[in-house]
Amino acid sequence: MPADSKTAQPELRRSVTPWGSFSWGYSDVGADIFVGLGLVLAWAAGASNVAFLFAGVVYVCIGLAYTELAATYPVAGGGQYFVMRGLGDIFGFIAGWAVLLDFTIDVTLFAWTSVDYSSQLLPALVNSVHPWLHFGVVLGLVVGLCLLNVIGVRESTTFNGVVSALDVISETCILCFGFLFAFRPQLLIHTMQTHWPSPYELMLGTSLAIISFVGLESISQAAQETQRPASIIPRTSVSLILTILIFALAYSNLALGFQPWHPITDAAGHHLQFWQIFPNNPDNQGKAVALLAAQVPYYGAFAALYVPVLGAILLLISSNSGVFGSSRIAYAMSTSNLLPSIFQRVHRKFRTPMISIVFFSVIAVIELVFAAAPALFPAVSSLYTRFFHGENGLGFLADLYAFGAATSYSFVFLGLIGLRLTDPLSPRKFKIPLNVPMRFRGEQVEFPIVAVIGFIGIFSILMFTLFTHPLGRIFGPSWLLLGLLFYLVYRRYRRLPVLGSQPRNWRTAQTEILRRAGELELMDEYVANLKASDARRAGQGT
Amino acid sequence: MLFFRGLLAVAIILCGLVILVRMAAALPEGRFTVLPGIVLGVAMIALGVHRLSLIARVRGMM
Numbered sequence: 001m002p003a004d005s006k007t008a009q010p011e012l013r014r015s016v017t018p019w020g021s022f023s024w025g026y027s028d029v030g031a032d033i034f035v036g037l038g039l040v041l042a043w044a045a046g047a048s049n050v051a052f053l054f055a056g057v058v059y060v061c062i063g064l065a066y067t068e069l070a071a072t073y074p075v076a077g078g079g080q081y082f083v084m085r086g087l088g089d090i091f092g093f094i095a096g097w098a099v100l101l102d103f104t105i106d107v108t109l110f111a112w113t114s115v116d117y118s119s120q121l122l123p124a125l126v127n128s129v130h131p132w133l134h135f136g137v138v139l140g141l142v143v144g145l146c147l148l149n150v151i152g153v154r155e156s157t158t159f160n161g162v163v164s165a166l167d168v169i170s171e172t173c174i175l176c177f178g179f180l181f182a183f184r185p186q187l188l189i190h191t192m193q194t195h196w197p198s199p200y201e202l203m204l205g206t207s208l209a210i211i212s213f214v215g216l217e218s219i220s221q222a223a224q225e226t227q228r229p230a231s232i233i234p235r236t237s238v239s240l241i242l243t244i245l246i247f248a249l250a251y252s253n254l255a256l257g258f259q260p261w262h263p264i265t266d267a268a269g270h271h272l273q274f275w276q277i278f279p280n281n282p283d284n285q286g287k288a289v290a291l292l293a294a295q296v297p298y299y300g301a302f303a304a305l306y307v308p309v310l311g312a313i314l315l316l317i318s319s320n321s322g323v324f325g326s327s328r329i330a331y332a333m334s335t336s337n338l339l340p341s342i343f344q345r346v347h348r349k350f351r352t353p354m355i356s357i358v359f360f361s362v363i364a365v366i367e368l369v370f371a372a373a374p375a376l377f378p379a380v381s382s383l384y385t386r387f388f389h390g391e392n393g394l395g396f397l398a399d400l401y402a403f404g405a406a407t408s409y410s411f412v413f414l415g416l417i418g419l420r421l422t423d424p425l426s427p428r429k430f431k432i433p434l435n436v437p438m439r440f441r442g443e444q445v446e447f448p449i450v451a452v453i454g455f456i457g458i459f460s461i462l463m464f465t466l467f468t469h470p471l472g473r474i475f476g477p478s479w480l481l482l483g484l485l486f487y488l489v490y491r492r493y494r495r496l497p498v499l500g501s502q503p504r505n506w507r508t509a510q511t512e513i514l515r516r517a518g519e520l521e522l523m524d525e526y527v528a529n530l531k532a533s534d535a536r537r538a539g540q541g542t
Numbered sequence: 543m544l545f546f547r548g549l550l551a552v553a554i555i556l557c558g559l560v561i562l563v564r565m566a567a568a569l570p571e572g573r574f575t576v577l578p579g580i581v582l583g584v585a586m587i588a589l590g591v592h593r594l595s596l597i598a599r600v601r602g603m604m
Contacts, residue, residue: 050578052578053578053581185567185568185576188575188579189576235596239589239592243589245585246582253578253582
């Protein structure tokens with residue numbers, strides 16, 4: 001009997017606690033600063049904290065949008081579901097396809113940096129010294145995670161929680177000791193005034209800063225498995241958003257005004273500021289937090305030993321969430337007829353979506369080959385230098401990560417605005433602030449100003465990405481075009497509306513979503529809103 | 543447990559205040575360069591207040 005998803009895939013158990021919900025999001029987004037810090041310091045130099053501030057403000061808007069949407073529509077589909085419901089099938093596909101790019105990049109990028117952090121303790125793993133060994137270990141990790149996901153082994157919520165708690169404590173200690181004993185406000189100001197980057201470098205740095213805030217899909221994934229999500233999700237999300245923002249701003253400010261514990265010198269013996277060890281040094285860019293932790297007075301002696309290990313574990317969890325998340329998003333897209341039903345098939349024995357997992361892991365491996373090629377083959381390196389401004393492996397992955405995130409987040413803002421206008425009757429226990437009341441199609445709606453601000457911000461970052469990333473502006477749009485072509489052929493083959501949307505009964509769907517979430521009061525409120533609206537329309541009709 | 547959580551929230555607020563004061567002191571010479579630091583301080587205070595409000599809500603329910 002073929003394993004049909006609708007019968008073989010059991011409903012997800014709603015057992016995630018508030019802390020579980022926080023740690024789920026934290027293990028996804030919290031790891032990003034381990035990757036983003038070095039890259040942003042390398043390009044935005046004296047304006048790194050400004051780059052993080054700009055990306056951080058946009059991120060707060062995105063976080064609030066996801067919180068509202070996940071609390072209102074607690075389903076695991078995430079961005080693609082919200083966009084599909086707000087704007088229609090084709091836009092839902094584009095948003096979901098961009099998220100899938102991000103998840104596959106997530107697998108490779110985080111496995112890559114996990115190895116970079118390990119190289120702090122195991123110098124044989126340094127990419128520039130042993131590129132084949134580095135490539136082999138990253139490949140081994142990607143294949144290993146794929147196999148673990150196929151046989152259905154996931155890290156437990158408890159493990160996620162413990163690692164997240166250890167990381168929050170660790171980062172807090174690093175920042176406390178750093179700000180107490182090594183931070184000089186005058187040095188920060190001096191660095192910002194004397195090493196301000198060019199506009200091109202600032203745009204590049206800002207587009208890279210957004211990768212420190214990617215992973216908010218986890219909020220909606222957690223919503224599907226949280227009891228009473230409309231109450232729990234806003235509480236945990238606001239804490240998560242602020243915690244991530246604080247860490248990003250704190251690290252960037254500290255790094256620019258940081259007096260290292262041990263003097264840092266270049267090959268000629270000249271003293272360097274801490275942030276100056278990152279430009280033109282991909283090995284250092286991949287392990288920035290470990291390098292900073294080791295230079296924190298007193299605490300650094302201890303941190304130098306464990307931060308590389310903790311970072312590597314957190315990054316590996318994040319990499320695993322890419323394997324798991326891509327298969328789950330593909331499954332959700334497949335149930336909405338945005339992707340073929342093959343992505344819903346589950347393995348008879350392991351009861352996991354094996355085809356999805358293997359398919360997106362293979363894409364992750366292809367991306368790894370593209371990223372590692374310049375280091376592995378000198379001939380390819382000269383090609384990259386000639387055509388792509390000499391972008392290195394980490395830069396290539398970061399380019400695509402930023403592109404995928406900026407694209408999907410742009411659509412999520414539009415989806416939020418669309419849903420506010422077309423679905424005003426769904427009860428929203430959490431609303432992003434600053435709304436303008438107005439009437440739309442006979443209903444009282446609230447137009448979200450923050451969503452417009454967020455859209456302008458994230459769209460600017462998308463433009464920065466396209467303008468400043470030679471590889472990103474080729475591979476990112478190519479990914480979207482290929483996907484769109486495939487979508488058009490598939491929908492035509494299935495005789496479904498190609499540019500339009502499949503007819504769906506969102507009223508029944510929403511009632512069912514709220515019932516399954518245990519939000520019975522909200523379900524009653526929704527049904528009452530529907531009845532009142534229908535009665536009003538009937539009254540107007542007569 | 544709630545007491546320690548409350549203590550942590552107050553500590554976060556105090557840290558935010560310290561950062562805010564240090565950044566504000568550097569305002570005359572730093573001007574706009576202290577803006578990210580000021581936002582950092584405000585974010586810490588906001589997080590602490592958010593945590594305290596959650597604790598207050600839990601205590602109200604007990």
